[in-house]
Amino acid sequence: MQPPADRPTLYVNARLICPASGRDEIGSLLVDDGVIAEVGAKVAPSARAETIDCRSHVLAPGLVDLGAFVGEPGAEHRETIEAASRAAAAGGVTTIVARPDTTPPVDAPEIVDYLMRRARDTASVRFHPMAALTKGLAGNEMTEIGLLLEAGAVAFTDGPRSIASARVMRRAMAYGRDFGALICHHAEDAELSSGGAMNEGEFASRLGLPGRPTAAEAIVIERDVRLAALTGARYHASLVTCAESLDVVRRAKAAGSTVTCGASVAHLTLNENDVGEYRTFFKLAPPLRHEDDRRALVQALADGLIDVVCSAHDPQDVETKRRPFAEADDGAIGLETMLPAALRLVHSGDVTLHRLLAAMSTRPAEMLGLPGGALKAGAPADLVLFDLEAPWVLDAATLKSKSKNTPYDEARLQGRVLRTVVAGRPVYPYG
Structure with missing residues (x-):
């Protein structure tokens, strides 16, 4: 920088x-x-x-994007720190918080240090890496949370992978609590959603595509918030996409658990019907949901239940998207379109500009302990x-x-x- x-x-x-x-x-x-x-x-x-x-x-305060995929190291053909930071700057994003699912994954202090040095050399915006929650993103053995924090990691997640073992998740939360670390999780039961290409429902049946049920998400979030209450950990459901999940988060917050949740701009502004005639740029993970779920997300954002709005930036190259829908890779880019797409919610009168900007700048900065997110002297x-x-x-x-x-x-x-x-x-x- x-x-x-x-x-x-x-x-x-x-x-x-x-x-x-x-x-x-x-x-x-x-x-x-x-x-x-x-x-x-x-x-x-x-x-x-x-x-x-x-x-x-x-x-306004610059945006803080929690959970973007940046290809370095190992997937520079999809994105680099330099390209991602230029896209971020064009979209009003002044801080990128990057996922750890690179090759190799960010599961050791030396990889965090490498990324911090690369960012100093090539990034035009602030860049902070998240570290893996388990070694190799395998969901079996915890990483060294304390050492990774010292190296510069700002949160812990296995990226797009869900940790199936409740025992591993409990241990990770307990250790995370002792260090004050934020535990982020992609909540989706891999067995229930296995083979699914889009949201399970009538529209998927009409297209002849296998579905991924909302229950696969809600079940894991239900487990996680109970573990968060048990351990006292700071837990963040990275992407909620349906009304069922919102109900779980609402109850957890009412009970006093330190639980937060996020939603992507795509899930707030698009729905499963946008898939249309097998348009693979709309194939995401989690998938775009029913319009009723989208409207529930928007209302939850307006009410303050959703803490963070993120880009869910996930670049894919041409070869992985120009395939039959069921075979195409999940993901869409979003750094540059994050703000203008989200402003649809302001222009429609569904969300105030203050509330939107709070979820895109102030709240994520607070959760991660980063400076910024406010217009005040000394910031x-x-x-x-x-x-x-x-x-x-x-x-x-x-x-x-x-x-x-x-x-x-x-x-x-x-x-x-x-x-x-x-x-x-x-x-x-x-x-």
Whole structure:
């Protein structure tokens, strides 16, 4: 990542939105030495500072994307840290939190150190690795949580793999609790969902495709929240996709467990019908669900039950997507489209802009213990400036990711990133 900007920058005439404080006003923000020096309706002009007129566009904390797949090491043909960071910057994401399911997986301190060094050399945004929860992502033996935390890991997960053994999961949670570590889990019973290509239901039957039931997700989350209550661990269900899972999380939170959950932008804005005529760019894991489940997710986000909205960025190359639907690999890219796609929920009146930005910046930063996620003096100057109303049509060929497997190709979107700032230095548009 680049060093802070040398010259102060004063952003004037901005709609300042800070989910952490509830701020929503027209005002100014002064950046000096990589941090926010002043913010509010009355910030004195500075002769030293470069002045940028925001023209009443939204200036908010930069987004923190929890759980993106970045191909290094081992899958650089799908994505690199450099390409992912450029895509992130174009989407207003100032912090990438990367999954550990690389080759080799991030299950040892030296691999965490390697990734941190690679990020320092090639990333234009902040980059933090998550470490594997079990060695080799095999679900059998725990990793050295303490050593991995010391090396720089910010959370623990087996990525897209679900840990089948309740005994292993309990031990991992108990050790994670002792270190204050966040345990993230992809909740899906592998046996129940085995061979499934999309959401189980009438639409899958009409297409002649095997289904993956919502019960496969809810059952594992039910087990996990009980283990979290038993151990006192900090547990995060990485992706909830159905009403059944939301009911489990709601009960766990009401009982006082330290349980959180996330949802992807795709599951909040798309449903199983978007698969249409076997469109493989809509083949995700977990799969897109019924419209009733999507609406339940949106309501849960509006109510604050869903803590985090993420991109679920999962690049795939052309060869793995240009196959019959049942044989195509799961996954879609999402770093660059995360904010504009999510703004559909704001324009529809289903979710407030404050609530959305809280789930995309403030809350994930809090959960991971990262600085940022707020517009306040002394906070890192990680910012996104965006036009809330700008209409545009997405052309996948222009996306910065190495892979182009987006479900939003040719979609009409409203809201576009104008400027992304990390440590006071603009990283988008590119100089």
